[in-house]
Amino acid sequence: MVAGSRGARADVIGDHLARIRGARSAVVAALDRLPSADEREALLRRDETLAAIERGLAVLLPEAWGLEDRPLRRPRLDEDRAVLADIRSTAAVLALRLEERPDRLTPGEEQDLAAAVALYRWAHTELGDRYGGIGTFPA
Amino acid sequence: MVAGMRAGTRDAVVSNHLRRLRARIADLQLILTGRGPIIVPTLAEEARFRAELREADLVERGLTELLPEFWPLTGTGRRRTGLVAEARVLVELRALAATVALGLAQPEAEQAGDRGDVARALFRWAETALLPFEFDENEMLPGSTLRYERIVAYAMFGQRWGSI
Numbered sequence: 173m174v175a176g177s178r179g180a181r182a183d184v185i186g187d188h189l190a191r192i193r194g195a196r197s198a199v200v201a202a203l204d205r206l207p208s209a210d211e212r213e214a215l216l217r218r219d220e221t222l223a224a225i226e227r228g229l230a231v232l233l234p235e236a237w238g239l240e241d242r243p244l245r246r247p248r249l250d251e252d253r254a255v256l257a258d259i260r261s262t263a264a265v266l267a268l269r270l271e272e273r274p275d276r277l278t279p280g281e282e283q284d285l286a287a288a289v290a291l292y293r294w295a296h297t298e299l300g301d302r303y304g305g306i307g308t309f310p311a
Numbered sequence: 312m313v314a315g316m317r318a319g320t321r322d323a324v325v326s327n328h329l330r331r332l333r334a335r336i337a338d339l340q341l342i343l344t345g346r347g348p349i350i351v352p353t354l355a356e357e358a359r360f361r362a363e364l365r366e367a368d369l370v371e372r373g374l375t376e377l378l379p380e381f382w383p384l385t386g387t388g389r390r391r392t393g394l395v396a397e398a399r400v401l402v403e404l405r406a407l408a409a410t411v412a413l414g415l416a417q418p419e420a421e422q423a424g425d426r427g428d429v430a431r432a433l434f435r436w437a438e439t440a441l442l443p444f445e446f447d448e449n450e451m452l453p454g455s456t457l458r459y460e461r462i463v464a465y466a467m468f469g470q471r472w473g474s475i
Contacts, residue, residue, distance in 0.1 A: 236449045261453040264409035268434050292413055304381075306414035307421070 181237060184255035186244040188298075189229045196222045221290055228263065228291030232284060236262060253299065260295035260303075263288045318383050319390060324400040326388035328440065329374050332367060339364040366432055369425075373408065373433030377426070381407055398444045398451070405437035406453045 199219045207215060233239070247255070267288035270281055277285065293309040300308060339360055341347035378384055392400075412430035415423055445451055 236452050238449070258453045261406035261410050264413040265406060265434075265452060267413055268409045268431070269438070272431075272435060272438075289413070292410075293417065296414065304411040304414055305421075305423075306411070306417075307419065309417055309419055 178237070178239065179242075180247055180251040181233075181255050181258070182239050182242060183244050183247040184252050185229050185233055185239070185259075187247055187252070189226065192222055192226050192229060196226065224287045224290035225294045227283065228287040228294075232266065232287050232291065233259065233262065236266065256295050256299050260292055260299065263292040263295060267292060319388070320392055320396050321382050321400050321403075322384050322386075322388040323390040323392045324397050325374055325378065325382075325384055325404070326386050327392070327397075329371070329386050332371055332374070336364065336367050336371065339367065366435070369429050369432035370436040373429045373436070377411065377429055377433060378404070378407070394444070398441070401437055401441050401444070402451050402453065405434060405441060408433035408437055 196219060199215050199222065203212065203215055203219075267285055270277060270285040270288065273281075296303070296306065297308045297310075302308070338347060342349060342360055343357065343364065374384075375386055408430050412427055412434055414420055415427035415430065441451060
């Protein structure tokens with residue numbers, strides 16, 4: 173399958189979505205162990221970030237790219253890198269479109285903006301290529 | 312990156328747009344100094360022309376300073392390109408500008424002067440330049456499958472040919 177093709181994009185998104193959902197489950201499990209107030213605050217912030225990335229992968233990108241549900245397979249590394257680069261630039265375009273809009277954003281658009289920015293930061297850090305001289309962002 | 316995109320194609324498209332942008336900058340300078348073909352009648356219009364000139368200056372820096380960091384460009388290419396190639400390059404350019412602009416806007420990003428403003432102006436300019444090509448706002452996102460025959464039909468004939 174060609175890296176960056178529609179099928180590869182669905183595979184990569186599905187693969188990462190499973191990992192993000194796994195990370196959210198780990199956060200929930202940690203919260204169940206009654207952490208300290210500081211730890212709880214950090215866990216809740218982490219969950220908020222993961223929730224925004226999950227929305228980006230599960231809602232924003234499939235809608236933007238017109239992806240449909242289909243059986244997934246494990247993507248190759250080159251496919252993963254190519255799709256992550258597409259995710260980063262797509263998320264950046266979607267975020268800037270919303271930021272540059274002169275009208276006030278609706279609550280749904282505010283959520284989309286948060287998801288697009290979270291998706292951008294996550295994809296950039298996953299790629300770790302310091303594209304444009306921009307460093308990585310803590311997850 | 313779009314598979315098969317040649318550096319010469321990017322250079323030709325960017326050079327062509329750069330020439331048009333510089334012509335517009337020259338026009339705005341003539342208008343604002345009272346030497347242009349039209350007279351600036353109101354303060355509001357003058358303010359609008361000044362704002363357009365500031366924006367055009369940022370875009371010019373985007374095309375001549377920011378883009379060459381990523382693509383080999385001369386800015387003087389004269390080769391003719393088709394509408395499909397132009398659309399492809401503009402999609403890439405918009406993605407690049409958005410990626411840099413959003414990255415520089417993150418709280419952890421190092422301060423880089425007005426590089427973020429330049430990238431953001433380049434993004435706005437690319438959005439406008441792509442308007443004649445786009446059927447809907449998602450069709451030409453970086454990960455989308457571009458339907459070039461529709462892009463060309465739309466750019467040449469307008470939306471009534473959208474069923475092609």
